[in-house]
Amino acid sequence: MKEAMVSLGPYFVLILVGFLPNEIWRLVGLVLARGLNEESELVVWSRMVAIALLAGVIAKLILFSSGELAGVPTPVRIGAAVIAFAAFMAVNRSVFVGVLAGEVALLAGAAWYTP
Amino acid sequence: MPESKTFETSAAAFASGAGQALTSVYVVVLIGTYIGLGALAHDVGLSSTWMMASTVIVWAGPAQLIIISAIGTGGSLIEVALAVTLSAMRLFPMVVALLPMMRRPGSRLPEMLLPTHFTSISMWIESLRLLPHVGREHRLAFCNGLSSGYMATAVVAGYVGYYLAAGLPPLLASILLFLTPLSFFLSTVNNARQVVEKIALVLGLALGPLLAYWQVELDLLWTGVIGGSIAYAFGRYRRRTS
Known part of the structure; x- marks a missing residue:
C-alpha cells in the first residue's frame, strides 16, 4: 500500500481499493431492486438477511473488539451491553437512555478492573 | 416522529430529513466513529482532505477503517480491495430492502443513484423506521435530507478528529469505540417489532460470533443468509397457515 500511495497517488488508490470494491454491492442492490415492490419475496428476504447480518456485525464488535476497546475485559463489555438493553426496555424503549446507561456501565466496569 | x-x-421534506438526522442518536455515534477514523488517518500520514474525500465517496465506516489501517500496517492493494468488498456485501440486501420503499410510479433509475450511494447502517435503520410515516411522493427527498445530514456530520467529525489526533486518552477512545455497536444494537432491537424480525435479530447475534469463533470463511455473509433465511421461512410458514 505504501508504495502504491506514492506511485499511483493517494486519491487513485482511494478510488481503486475504497470506492469501487465498496460501491459495487450498492449497485448490485440497485439493479436487483428494479421493478420490485415492498411485498416482493426477494425484498422481504433481503430485509431479514440484512437484519441478521447487522446483528452479527454488532455481536462481533462487542465480543471481539479491536483498538482501545479491546483493553476493556470482555465480561465488562457484555455486561455493559446487557445493562444498556435493560435500561432501554425499562425507560420507554429509549435508545438514547440505553446507550447512556451502557457507556456509564462500561466506564464503571473498566475503572473497577483497572487497579 | x-x-x-x-x-x-420536496425541499421541505429534505429539510425535515436533515433535521431528523441532526437530532437522532446517530449523530453522536457518527461523531464518535469519525473522530476515531480522522485521528487514525492523521497517525498514518494521510491528509485531512483525503480523509474527508474518503467519507464522501466511500461512505462506509468499516471500509474506511480497513483502508486507513492498511496504509498504516501494509498489505497489498488486492488484499485491501478484497477485505473492503467483503465488508461491503452487507450493503446489497440493505439497498434491495430500502429502494422499493421510495419508488413511486414514474420513478427513474437516476433518481435512485443518490439514495443507493447514501445507503449505510445508520441511514438504513432510520429510513426503515421513519419512511413509513412519510408520504410516498416525498420519501426520496426526505431520505436524501436524512443522509446528507449524517454525511455532513461525519465529514466534519473526521476533520475534527484529524486535528485532535494527538492524545485521545485510552478510556475516552474505548467509550467512543463502544458507541457504534451499542447504538446499532439498541436501534435494531427497537426496530424489530415483528416476530420474524426478532428471530432474524436473535439468530444474527448468536451466529455472528459463533461462525467467527469457528473461523468459518465469509462468516458474516453466512450469518446473514442462514439467520435471515430461517426467519423468512418462519414468516412464510406463518402466512400460509394463518
Whole structure:
C-alpha cells in the first residue's frame, strides 16, 4: 500500500481499493431492486438477511473488539451491553437512555478492573 | 416522529430529513466513529482532505477503517480491495430492502443513484423506521435530507478528529469505540417489532460470533443468509397457515 500511495497517488488508490470494491454491492442492490415492490419475496428476504447480518456485525464488535476497546475485559463489555438493553426496555424503549446507561456501565466496569 | 408527516414541497421534506438526522442518536455515534477514523488517518500520514474525500465517496465506516489501517500496517492493494468488498456485501440486501420503499410510479433509475450511494447502517435503520410515516411522493427527498445530514456530520467529525489526533486518552477512545455497536444494537432491537424480525435479530447475534469463533470463511455473509433465511421461512410458514 505504501508504495502504491506514492506511485499511483493517494486519491487513485482511494478510488481503486475504497470506492469501487465498496460501491459495487450498492449497485448490485440497485439493479436487483428494479421493478420490485415492498411485498416482493426477494425484498422481504433481503430485509431479514440484512437484519441478521447487522446483528452479527454488532455481536462481533462487542465480543471481539479491536483498538482501545479491546483493553476493556470482555465480561465488562457484555455486561455493559446487557445493562444498556435493560435500561432501554425499562425507560420507554429509549435508545438514547440505553446507550447512556451502557457507556456509564462500561466506564464503571473498566475503572473497577483497572487497579 | 411517530405520527405521519406531509410536506408542501420536496425541499421541505429534505429539510425535515436533515433535521431528523441532526437530532437522532446517530449523530453522536457518527461523531464518535469519525473522530476515531480522522485521528487514525492523521497517525498514518494521510491528509485531512483525503480523509474527508474518503467519507464522501466511500461512505462506509468499516471500509474506511480497513483502508486507513492498511496504509498504516501494509498489505497489498488486492488484499485491501478484497477485505473492503467483503465488508461491503452487507450493503446489497440493505439497498434491495430500502429502494422499493421510495419508488413511486414514474420513478427513474437516476433518481435512485443518490439514495443507493447514501445507503449505510445508520441511514438504513432510520429510513426503515421513519419512511413509513412519510408520504410516498416525498420519501426520496426526505431520505436524501436524512443522509446528507449524517454525511455532513461525519465529514466534519473526521476533520475534527484529524486535528485532535494527538492524545485521545485510552478510556475516552474505548467509550467512543463502544458507541457504534451499542447504538446499532439498541436501534435494531427497537426496530424489530415483528416476530420474524426478532428471530432474524436473535439468530444474527448468536451466529455472528459463533461462525467467527469457528473461523468459518465469509462468516458474516453466512450469518446473514442462514439467520435471515430461517426467519423468512418462519414468516412464510406463518402466512400460509394463518
